[in-house]
Amino acid sequence: MASIRQPIVSVLGHVDHGKTTLLDRIRGTGVAGREAGGITQHIGATEVPLAAILEMCGDLVKGRTFRIPGLLFIDTPGHVAFSTLRARGGALADLAVLVIDINEGFRPQTIESLNILRRYKTPFVVAANKIDMVPGWRKHQGQPFVRSYQDQPESAREELDRRMYELVGRLFEHGFSADRYDRIEDFTTNLAVIPVSAKFGEGVPDLLLTLIGLAQRFLEEQLATAEGPAVGTILEVKEDKGLGITLDAIIYQGTLSKGDTIVFGTAGKPGTTKVKALLKPKPLDEIRDPQERFDSMKSVSAAAGVKIVGAGSRRRSRAPRFARRKAISPPSSKRSRRSPRSTSRRRTKGSS
Numbered sequence: 001m002a003s004i005r006q007p008i009v010s011v012l013g014h015v016d017h018g019k020t021t022l023l024d025r026i027r028g029t030g031v032a033g034r035e036a037g038g039i040t041q042h043i044g045a046t047e048v049p050l051a052a053i054l055e056m057c058g059d060l061v062k063g064r065t066f067r068i069p070g071l072l073f074i075d076t077p078g079h080v081a082f083s084t085l086r087a088r089g090g091a092l093a094d095l096a097v098l099v100i101d102i103n104e105g106f107r108p109q110t111i112e113s114l115n116i117l118r119r120y121k122t123p124f125v126v127a128a129n130k131i132d133m134v135p136g137w138r139k140h141q142g143q144p145f146v147r148s149y150q151d152q153p154e155s156a157r158e159e160l161d162r163r164m165y166e167l168v169g170r171l172f173e174h175g176f177s178a179d180r181y182d183r184i185e186d187f188t189t190n191l192a193v194i195p196v197s198a199k200f201g202e203g204v205p206d207l208l209l210t211l212i213g214l215a216q217r218f219l220e221e222q223l224a225t226a227e228g229p230a231v232g233t234i235l236e237v238k239e240d241k242g243l244g245i246t247l248d249a250i251i252y253q254g255t256l257s258k259g260d261t262i263v264f265g266t267a268g269k270p271g272t273t274k275v276k277a278l279l280k281p282k283p284l285d286e287i288r289d290p291q292e293r294f295d296s297m298k299s300v301s302a303a304a305g306v307k308i309v310g311a312g313s314r315r316r317s318r319a320p321r322f323a324r325r326k327a328i329s330p331p332s333s334k335r336s337r338r339s340p341r342s343t344s345r346r347r348t349k350g351s352s
């Protein structure tokens, strides 16, 4: 059997609903705390290997085996000003997590994110976040939601259900039949809602399990790795101290090696550059805020977030402006568009 790459999972949602905190929780670092104003202004990438996911899931995954090697998370900003970055993150995703603060409910960028996911037919799940703020909720740090729910006072359980079904109602208005994930039998017709507390890690095991389960069940074909030249999307071009101009890119197909020539779109003619160095953050680290040094790689294979140091562009114009998706050598390679098989098809069933 061909091997499969890790799915690219974009995290979308309204400002301050807890996207970065959720990823922080997963990778055990504190990127949110170090961001200016707490607002994510760039898309970052975080690779979470399967072993780390299984460890977080604990006995929820006992006896089950998974073939996907992990998840590659992309954080996106929720602020109204960053709709291009949000759309870019959404377009790139094999799978997505829509984060909604269960106490605030639907907000403008929640709806914008839903529309992006619908436009690209991206399968997604909803993380109903901040359940620790439901009055009377007893916190269970890092525990599965299904366990913690059993150990709540009746009033907290009722209040959580009330808020959750309000979300389910709003999702239905937008054409999605949704339910709490553990009450769903058919994930192809129902959108899974996973109650979580990003801050305390509660429900995070359930979320990760749902993501790897969905990826394995519905995306295997799409994730089959093809040999050949790399294709990817450039997220950002910036000047890095000591490195010069670098490109942060997500490779979603093939292999990119040191010495390869890459081709990228700009506002004018396509640009080209030779890959002088490939830097990859260590697993569980963050591409734009590394805790440790990058690893210098001879080559990287999909899917991976990578920092490309070019040997100087042949066209010395201003820094390229990138369109939504770029081919990285050769320009003819094209990503086979994902099958429209969505785990969240529109209103296929009645909802409560």
Ligand SMILES: Nc1nc2c(ncn2[C@@H]2O[C@H](COP(=O)(O)OP(=O)(O)OP(=O)(O)O)[C@@H](O)[C@H]2O)c(=O)[nH]1
Residues within 6 Å of the ligand: 013, 014, 015, 016, 017, 018, 019, 020, 021, 022, 032, 038, 039, 040, 076, 077, 078, 079, 129, 130, 131, 132, 133, 196, 197, 198, 199, 200
């Ligand atoms: N009580 C509680 N607070 C949370 C939770 N998740 C996030 N927060 C808080 O909500 C605030 C915003 O969190 P972020 O993770 O920065 O939100 P974000 O969605 O990444 O925001 P943008 O990147 O600006 O769109 C921070 O003060 C977090 O501590 C949670 O589960 N419970």
Ligand SMILES: [Mg+2]
Residues within 6 Å of the ligand: 019, 020, 021, 038, 039, 040, 075, 076, 077, 078
């Ligand atoms: Mg953020």
